[in-house]
Amino acid sequence: MSLDVKGRRVRTAAVGFALCGLLAAGCGGSSGGGDGGGGEADTLVTFSGASGDLQANFNPYSPTKLEGAGTIYESLFFLNISRQEDPVPVLGTEYSWNEDGTELSITLREGVKWTDGEDFTADDVKFTFDMMVENPAINSIGFDAETTVVDPTHVTVAFDEPNFMDAANLLGRTWIVPEHIWSKVEDPSTDTMTEPVGTGPYMLGEFKAQSFTLTANPDYWDGEPAVQTIRTIALSGNQAGADALSAGQIDWMTSPVPNLDKVEETYPGYTATIANTFQVVLGSCSSAELGCEGPQTDPAVRQAIYYGMNRDQLNQLAFQGFAAQMSPGFGIPDRDYISGGLENQTTPMEPDVDRATQVLEEAGWELGDDGIYEKDGERLELSVRVVSGWTDYITTVTTMAEQLKEVGIALTPQQSSWNEWSDARGRGDYQLIIDSLSPGPTADPYWQYANFFSGTNAVPVGETANINWGRYVNEDVDAAIDELGRINPEDTAAREPHFDTIQTTVEQDMPYIPVLLNCTVSIWNVDKFTGWPTEDDMYAFPAIWQSPDSSQVFQNLQPAGGE
Known part of the structure; x- marks a missing residue:
């Protein structure tokens, strides 16, 4: 039942997951946190x-969604990007490919209900897959296949050609929605779904401009979660988050x-805990x-x-x-294949002013x-x-901005x-924008x-x-991506020439300018x-913002002192 996840792991900083071992207080934490972080022991x-x-906005397919993926709406399986393991069954229980990778067979879980009481069936899965095909705005993987309902708990997905790589996104990053509700939705990419109905462990509770709550689904197929309420709050920024943490008002940030x-x-x-994975x-x-429009459309800039x-x-x-070097070919160092044809295997840590000005002047800038x-x-x-x-x-x-003055660039x-930043990113209303590229459903570049x-x-x-908010288009890259999608991921030798093409091309075109591997920092209340x-x-x-991983954490938590 497993996808190929050979070598999958999170690349951690040297002080990353072992961080607590370096702290004077040790890993057990201090006393007194049991009623912190919001008062109620199960909140x-x-x-x-x-x-x-x-x-x-609780539409899991919206680029500006607030919540919903994994908590309210579920995928067929959970794929863990943190370590090598088989996919965890969720709404699906088993799957298999035919020999040439053109047909995927999926077995679905029985006895699941939507939170409005309707039965979940194979028709909902087919509807969701067909909805993606019919709506390019939500079809980020270019999925194009025919889904057939075999019976209420079985579907098949038929591709025109081998398509091994589509399985991960279909199984682990496609949020199954109820046909009886979404069939009435005019545009699934823009509808905000303010009253979401899902199969997940949580339902939308109260919504306010500065916070909203998720409440445990009492009829969840895997049992009602021990954490009864999740309250997500908005603050003025990171410093306000640190202040709230100091006051014991947050359990996880x-x-x-x-x-x-x-x-x-x-x-x-x-x-x-710290992990270096997001680029x-x-x-x-x-x-x-x-x-x-703007100077940034010039690759030399x-x-x-x-x-x-x-x-x-x-x-x-x-x-x-705590950040780490990344690769201009966008494979993660020490985890992924990095092309030997790259000019720089990893990002230079020191500036090269002479090279920067040479590139500009050769492109006609004075x-x-x-x-x-x-x-x-x-x-x-x-x-x-x-x-x-x-x-x-x-x-x-x-x-x-101060650094780039040295190379004659005003930033x-x-x-x-x-909200404004996210909207601008989606519509292309920007010249440059700082963000991180999220990993896919498995640890594969x-x-x-x-x-x-x-x-x-x-x-x-x-x-x-x-x-693809960078709006990058390159025919050679597209052709290599298409070829990779057809190759069994276990055939590493066959994949490497296509990785070479992609990595060396994007290093030159650079629609996303590499900075560093981010140090993803999570702090959580171990006393509560x-x-x-x-x-x-x-x-x-x-x-907390990685879906559906955060939902897996929610379901695994127990109030301290509970069962």
Whole structure:
């Protein structure tokens, strides 16, 4: 029943999952946290870094969704990107491929009900898969196949050609929705689903502009969760999150805090974990053909920014030294295949001003009297969007602005709320934007390319991009991605030439300008709840905003002192 997950693991910082071993207070935490984090022993209070007023959007297919994937709506299986293991059955119980990878057979769980009391059946799975085919805006994987209902608990998915790689997203990242409700939805990419009906362990409770709650589903097929209420709050930013943590008002947050090496001393009753997996980038609206405007549409400008960064300084000032080098080919070092044809196997940590200015001048940019390059009357001045309150990213772009003056580039940070930032990212209303590229359903670099670099997912400026928000299109890259999708992932030799093509091409085109591997920091209340992921039992990726991993954590938690 397993997908190929050979070599899968989370690349951790040297002080990562063993962080608590370095802390003076040890890993047990301090006393007194049992009634913290929100009062009720079975209420979990979380902060994901969201600032400003929350917008009610519980559509798991919306690029601006607030919640829903994994908690309210479920996939067929859970795929753990943190470690090598077989897929965990959820709404599906078994699956298998035919010999040539053109037909996928799936067995579904019996006795599952939607939260409105209707039965979950194979018709809902077929409807969901067909909905993806019919709506490109939610079809980030380019899924195109015919789904057939065999009986109420069995479906088959037939492809025109071998399509081994589609299985992971279909099984682990496709949220099954109820046909009896969603068949009436006019546009599944924009409907906000303010009254969501799912099969998941939680249901939407109360919604307010500054917080919302999920309540345990009493009829959940796997039993009612022990954590009865999850309350997610919005604050003004990372510092407000750290202050709330100090006051014992939050049980789980995934965002940086000061003094990461002293978490248990600073926040008694809490412990921390760090993972280097998400790739921080300056995303560019890269395609002039799709309507992007500005100097960033010139690959030479993107290259100059890449070489002009002092990543050692960025790491120390913005990430407390816990971030790590990434690859300009977007495979994760020490985990993925990295092409020998890359000019840089990993990102340079020191700036190369001479190389940056050489790239610009060879592309026709000339240094102006004010020290900033210009071309055809256009000054090399760029804005970069960043979410207000995201202190690590704000520090990154403000520091970068100072660094890039040395190479004749004027960079202006532009702060906004998460809602405005997210909307601008989707519509292409930006020149540069700082974000991180999320990993795919398994630890395989294929997903980075299929999601963020595939022309299938590129749309004109003004239309909402579901995932390739850099609007990158390259025929050679698209052809290599298509070929990888047809190859059994166990055949590593056959895959490597296609990885070579993709990695060396995107290094030159650089629609997403590599910064660093982010240090994903989660801090949680070990005095109030047990069952958190640990280094020895990393059953889900440890981040509150990572779906559906956070739902797996919710279901695994027990109030301290409970059963």
